[in-house]
Amino acid sequence: KVEYKYNKEGxxxxxxxxxxxxxxxxxxxxxxxxxxxxxxxxxxTIMGTDYNDYAVFYRCVTFTSSGSKADNYLVLSRKSNNEEIPDGAKGLIEKLNLQKCSDITSTFVV
Structure with missing residues (x-):
């Protein structure tokens, strides 16, 4: 069982x-x-782990009312305040062509 709280519109x-x-x-x-x-x-879904330092997860959420879906990949590390991707996870990340959020740039066309 997992329980979490968030604020929306106060x-x-x-x-x-x-x-x-x-x-x-x-x-x-x-x-x-x-x-x-x-x-x-x-x-x-666990995509890969070394059982010591990191785990790579795929997360897929399906909203029951609409059937719409949202997904993403998560890289988890035991080291707090470490923004670097663990060396052991880099091979899997590269195969999936994933990037850190700080490395992604977006162009918006109006």
Whole structure:
């Protein structure tokens, strides 16, 4: 069970996510409810880990009411305040053609 809070338009919202016990698969599926019909399913897939320093996750969220989806990749590290991608994860990140947010530039056309 995971519970987190966030503020939206000055109102504190609580989200509670629950998942069945893991069975050794690389994927864990959470059913989440944020109140006020904000229900979604979040799937986390372990893409790679060294079990010591880092893990790379793929996250896919499906919103129950609309069926719309949002996804991203997460690089997690045990070292706090470290913005560098761990060496062991770099090979996987490069294969997926992923970049750190600080390395991405966007051009907007109006």
């Amino acid at each position: 109102k504190e919202n609580t989200v509670i996510c629950e998942a069945p016990e893991p069975n050794g698969d690389q994927k864990l599926t959470f059913s989440c409810n944020g109140g006020e019909s904000s229900t979604f399913q979040a799937e986390f």
